[in-house]
Amino acid sequence: MKKILHPSLARRSLTRLAAAATACALLGPGLAGTAFAAPPASLEKFVVAGWSKPITEVTNLLVDEDKGFFKAKGIELRYVPGAGGGDALRNLLTGQADIAFTDPGSFFSALEKGEKLRAIYDIYPQNVFNVVSLKGSNINKPADLKGKKIGVYSLSSGTRQNLLVLLHQAGLRESDVTIVVTGLLNFAPLMQGQVDATAATDTGLLVGRQKGLADVNVMEVKDYLNVSSDMFVVREETYQQKKPLLRQFLAAYRDSAAWMIRQPDEAAALAVKYAIDGKDAAINREVIGLRNLASVSATTRKNGLGAFDLAVLQKAADTYLALGLVQRPIKVSEVVSQDLLPAP
Structure with a gap:
């Protein structure tokens, strides 16, 4: 049976989709139509530790069989599911993944415990x-x-x-x-x-x-606190020793995120195939529209997808300290690096 949206929800949906279209226009000429080279003869395995199961909102990480964003950069991508940002970091720290898809709170908590980590890409600059x-x-x-x-x-x-x-x-x-x-x-x-x-x-x-x-x-x-919802985090050792591979991954991820912003209908259709919650393409389209909005900000429009607003992130770290969520100060400029981001 076809699902019919409540009129008020339908109006909100149209507003969100219009905003997503605007976000697409603001991505900039560098992302307006990315061209992909033929993939290398051999691919390097790379594992993402997710905060969730393979769900619709991370469709761009699930569709490489069809779209080839990561293969084009020489990467054979694998997604390891989790149950929260803390899970993603545990999978990273136990060696089950190369990079963690995690939230700032989990990142701050791990740093406080002495873990050597570095954030390298702001996935969702908006608090969702x-x-x-x-x-x-x-x-x-x-x-x-x-x-x-x-x-x-x-x-x-x-x-x-x-x-x-x-x-x-x-x-x-x-x-x-x-x-x-x-x-x-x-x-x-x-x-x-x-x-x-x-x-x-x-x-x-x-x-x-x-x-x-x-x-x-x-x-x-x-x-109350509009800090990023999620970011990519790696071990400090990985950051220091595997910069070329991390650059390849971030370039591929940005291409995939830009595609999902440009082509939300195609992404929604592919989510039916790849996402465990993606049976309804219409709902997928709504979910993807929201995630597209969360992916852009004034900072990303200026500096490209993935760029951090360090002042906002520092405010978040200071807020966590003031609220007692962490017990020692965190200087984000020492644990966040933007040198691996693709050029805007």
Whole structure:
């Protein structure tokens, strides 16, 4: 049966898609129509540790069999799934991956523990996290979360990290709420009353609404701290010793991200084939539209996809310190490098 969007959601969808089209136009002439050379005779294996399973929002990492972005740069790509940014970093640090697709909070926490890491590409410069509750719960501001049961994707996910940011805005600690692991994109516990609120992402909320979630209050974390949602992180040893390979990967990733911005309909169709949650191309298109918006910012429009705003990231590190989420200062200029980014 064909899914019909609620009129208000349809209007929001059109707005998002129009904005995505604008973002495409702002990518710049260097990314307007990337040409690909014939792939090398031999490919070097390269493993990405993801924060999630192979889902629609990372379609550009899943379609190399069809599109060949990474093969064109001499890379045989493999994706290792995870359950949160902390998982991605664990897979990186245990040698199961060459690079981690992780969130700033997990990155800061690992640095605090003494891990030698370096962030080299800003995947989503926009904060896409939120906390969602049903209208009847009267949860309208962070202070209203006190004493509530709140769902997160996993204890190692950005949903938990960003929930803690919201709690601290109201002077609350993690111990002031009950955190419940509900799984990825799972609003059923909220709809069934098992939790009072759920920490999620914009795409998770979109899918929840498609599945019947209605009449909700949404607190956007970006209204309190608009820091990047995800970045590529490598071990310091890898950064120092494998710069040519990392440059190849980042160039291929940027090509794939630019393609998904330019060709969201094609990406949505391929997600049906490659993403575990991609059965409905129309929903895929909505999810991809949101991720495309999260991939661009004033900084990326000036310096190219993947460019960091170091001032914003430093503010995030300082905020995490002030809120007690990390216990020592982090100087981001010492753990973030942009020298491997492709030229804009």
